[in-house]
Amino acid sequence: GFNCGIVGLPNVGKSTLFNALTRSGIDAENFPFCTIEPNTGIVPMPDPRLDKLAEIVKPEKVVPTTMEFVDIAGLVEGASKGEGLGNQFLANIRETDAIAHVVRCFEDDNVIHVANQVDPTADIETINLELALADLDAVERSIQRLTRVVKGGDKEAIATKALLDRIQPHLAEGQPLRSFGLDADEQHQLRSFGFLTLKPTMYIANVNEDGFENNPHLDIVREIAAQENAVVVPVCNKLEAEIAELEDEERAMFLEEMGMEEPGLDRVIRAGYGLLGLQTYFTAGVKEVRAWTVKIGATAPQAAGVIHTDFEKGFIRAEVVSYEDFVALGGENGAKEAGKWRLEGKAYVVQDGDVMHFRFNV
Numbered sequence: 001g002f003n004c005g006i007v008g009l010p011n012v013g014k015s016t017l018f019n020a021l022t023r024s025g026i027d028a029e030n031f032p033f034c035t036i037e038p039n040t041g042i043v044p045m046p047d048p049r050l051d052k053l054a055e056i057v058k059p060e061k062v063v064p065t066t067m068e069f070v071d072i073a074g075l076v077e078g079a080s081k082g083e084g085l086g087n088q089f090l091a092n093i094r095e096t097d098a099i100a101h102v103v104r105c106f107e108d109d110n111v112i113h114v115a116n117q118v119d120p121t122a123d124i125e126t127i128n129l130e131l132a133l134a135d136l137d138a139v140e141r142s143i144q145r146l147t148r149v150v151k152g153g154d155k156e157a158i159a160t161k162a163l164l165d166r167i168q169p170h171l172a173e174g175q176p177l178r179s180f181g182l183d184a185d186e187q188h189q190l191r192s193f194g195f196l197t198l199k200p201t202m203y204i205a206n207v208n209e210d211g212f213e214n215n216p217h218l219d220i221v222r223e224i225a226a227q228e229n230a231v232v233v234p235v236c237n238k239l240e241a242e243i244a245e246l247e248d249e250e251r252a253m254f255l256e257e258m259g260m261e262e263p264g265l266d267r268v269i270r271a272g273y274g275l276l277g278l279q280t281y282f283t284a285g286v287k288e289v290r291a292w293t294v295k296i297g298a299t300a301p302q303a304a305g306v307i308h309t310d311f312e313k314g315f316i317r318a319e320v321v322s323y324e325d326f327v328a329l330g331g332e333n334g335a336k337e338a339g340k341w342r343l344e345g346k347a348y349v350v351q352d353g354d355v356m357h358f359r360f361n362v
């Protein structure tokens with residue numbers, strides 16, 4: 001599966017968001033450093049298409065696809081120097097596929113701010129600086145190691161070292177690598193380093209209930225994100241935590257009262273999915289209708305491999321119908337009669353919403 005680490009300064013609303021995401025009821029207390037261990041929550045991916053498919057197929061079971069969120073608390077100034085539990089936090093972030101950076105955009109005198117004022121620019125810089133310094137440390141160590149290796153004339157090592165030499169000053173200025181302008185080849189060259197500031201990143205602007213419009217803090221986060229080509233998701237984490245506590249029926253009523261089409265969390269989960277370049281395909285059998293996650297661009301055998309590695313190894317063909325056709329034609333039989341049920345081979349590139357059935361050798 002894929003996961004997204006939630007980072008941010010203390011007291012910006014990370015635990016509140018995480019609790020809402022997982023409804024796990026971990027204590028969100030009004031003081032810094034309260035959550036130390038990384039907490040992991042498996043969150044179902046909201047997808048109305050799954051319900052539509054289930055209505056048609058009437059299966060025994062409906063299984064959504066999921067996204068994992070990891071609450072990485074305690075990233076503070078000096079973390080890259082080992083302050084607090086700095087190294088541990090950085091190691092936890094290194095293991096995530098994407099980063100959700102929560103930024104405080106709400107005023108509340110009852111909630112202490114670590115720097116005594118709400119200041120998204122400074123908050124973002126503090127976190128980005130720690131991540132950049134952690135990457136800088138890794139770069140400098142690699143440069144040292146490669147300096148010895150390049151003497152042997154290894155072409156790949158020479159190219160890698162040249163690239164590290166180029167990105168070093170950018171990191172030394174505290175800038176994230178995602179704003180360096182690396183091309184696809186260079187990104188590929190750096191992939192194995194797992195740099196923190198190259199991870200796909202979104203900013204979660206945590207606003208008050210009435211803070212979605214005319215909020216200068218939110219505007220600032222949007223400006224910074226635009227410069228970095230990052231995504232911003234404005235959410236009121238406190239409200240989301242309340243919504244998450246409600247029973248389904250109450251929740252629907254509450255959302256309607258608030259004029260919201262869906263919980264803000266759904267936008268967070270979907271943004272995380274988008275950040276990672278993921279898409280969904282479905283299997284629709286009478287036993288189980290289920291959503292599965294694959295990378296955009298995945299081939300049919302790779303999609304089969306998400307279900308089971310044997311499906312990928314023994315892949316013969318995939319039967320495929322688009323979600324739209326499946327629904328419009330009332331399911332498998334209708335799609336077959338209308339000639340919309342296709343047989344696809346190994347090279348087929350899966351499309352978002354494909355309803356698939358795999359044929360394979362065992």
Ligand code: GDP
Nearest residue numbers: 010011012013014015016028030108207237238
């Ligand atoms: P963390 O340290 O980043 O995990 O922050 P918490 O989630 O523990 O939140 C710190 C405090 O801020 C708690 O008292 C929350 O209830 C409060 N809080 C979180 N989100 C909001 C919000 O959107 N508005 C307001 N007013 N308070 C919030």
